[in-house]
Amino acid sequence: MRKLATISMALIVAGGVMIAAPATAAPTISNGVACKKSGATISQSGFKYKCGTNPLSTSKKLTWLSIDCLTSANAYLKAAKDAADITIKLAAQIPVIDLGITNEKADLALTQAKLTETQTKLTETAAKLAAAKLDVEKKSLTAAVASWTAAVRAYTSKINAITLSIKKLESSRSTATTQPALLKADIANTKENAKLICSKGF
Helix, strand or coil, rough: CCCHHHHHHHHHHHHHHHHHHHHHHCCCCCCCCCCCCCCEEEEECCCEEEEEECCCCCCCEEEEEEEHHHHHHHHHHHHHHHHHCCCHHHHHHHHHHHHHHHHHHHHHHHHHHHHHHHHHHHHHHHHHHHHCCHHHHHHHHHHHHHHHHHHHHHHHHHHHHHHHHHHHHHHHHHHHHHHHHHHHHHHHHHHHHHHHHCCCCC
């Protein structure tokens, strides 16, 4: 009887150990699991975790966060700040670009008027040259035609340059106007990806 009682006691003790063991086992580490020491790191199942506050949350509670989570979250925060700065700069550029377009268009109109006037002079001079009889007169008119022709080319070249400048300015304005919305969409996607990687239990 005494031997049987000893065996029974041993089984009870062993059973108690088996029941108590899971209760004292270290908790599984994953995003969102509470931790105590900020900056502490731990590796589990091939993944590294760090104790800290979640950059995507306003909570100051210390939890384990995967390194991938922290990298993604911090990348999102930086991208969001950069996007905000860029948006402000683009908004400030629009009035400057508009003024540039206005000035270029005014210069274009003035140059076009000069080109039209020069072309008229060239046509008139060429007609006089065709009707000239004296060599002296022809020589003078030939020089004048060459001069007016050079002027036409110069004004035409300037008009082409101004037109190109206006197109570039208008393209810059379009970018300054549409870029903020594109940045906002990109930032939203970056945030969603970071939130997914930082999901509790992940």
